[in-house]
Amino acid sequence: MNGTFAVLVARDLRLAARRRVDVVLPIAFFTVAVSLFPLGVGPEPQTLRQIAPGVVWVAALLAAMLSVTQLYAADHADGSLEQMLLVPGARIAVALAKAVSHWLLTGLPLVVAAPVFGLLFDMSPPAIASLVTGLVLGTPVLSLLGGLGAALTLGLRSGAVLLILIIVPLCIPAIIFGAGAVAAVESGLSARGHYSLLGALLIFTAVLAPMATGAALRIATE
């Protein structure tokens, strides 16, 4: 199982290195979406500071959902997915490997870029730190749930929209506690409670989502 996981992550990263445009697109989308808010809401620094965490989190969620729709599609079309699922006991490893490579390719760049957007919205350094901590714990949840959605909608014609409808409600807790952590820090409270809940959410999703994804993949390829 470990072998399958490592082989798959290495292959996905290599494929991404060959198609750099696909890697840049989610982060470009994120940048555009976040930059639109000051234009629409107006340049009032106090307002921007207040909406910044929510804006960054919602943009991260949408970037994750848009990039996750194709997570299994190519492997399904060319027969690679069948070969992966033929390995005994590998279904969970496949689901986990796909979610991890998705996070490395979209979640991690967002975490790295978040401080820049924090500065753009005039957030204080402690608030930026809590935004990044929240994203570190929360974006893997988005990748894991997104992988589940991609597996459930595999092979459906309007799969992308359906995926967003199914998965976005499941991501709401991550957004609430992620954005809530920043709000807590800004009002001078400790954000540890929020981090703990995000961490618990991550563990819960990391245990259950790959199993559900594996089952969904099996149904999709049957």
Next chain:
Amino acid sequence: MAGDQATDAKTPADAVLTVRELECRRGDRVLFAPVSFAVAAGSIVWIRGANGQGKTTLLRTLAGLSAPAAGALAWAGAPELAPRPLYLAHANALKEDLTVAESLRFLLHLAGQRVDGRDIDTALERLGMASRKDAFVRTLSQGQRRRVALARLAAQRELLPWLLDEPFDALDAAGVELLAGIIAQHARRGGAVVLTSHLPLPIDEPAPAIVALHEPALA
């Protein structure tokens, strides 16, 4: 009907795979009348049937990708020790953006086979693809892609059972002959092969046993 069934339902002692009264469905439709056959070590079983008769579904069921609608199939050995068959589907499972050698190495590693560069070279050489080793898969023709997918067979050290779905598709005459040689050699070493092919099999030794799929009886 019993006449053209390859091997009767009795299980020979060295059966690698035993199939009893197996039925497959696609949606609500039963694809073929129940089939029973056994695949002995060192034998080749050729599944025949009209288009849409369920040859691919049968192979996928044998590979464990689909569940049978009725009947049973059993691989020899204890469940956890049972040989896991090498299933070569109609799709080649190659990635456009990987090179030939990378694709082959990925598929072999995925199947749990530890291979080094020399094994890859030898396998590609056997299929006549050594010169395209570092070419991207997207630059290959259909026949060349098929050859790369088939190179997995040439890289096998263990005597796993092979399930091959239309392996001769897209190959040229030389390729057909080459593959027939690889399959026959595998069987002579004691490996079992189940394959589908709409072309006559150019394999004489060991003689392929034919399992024909028929329309299911009307309920």
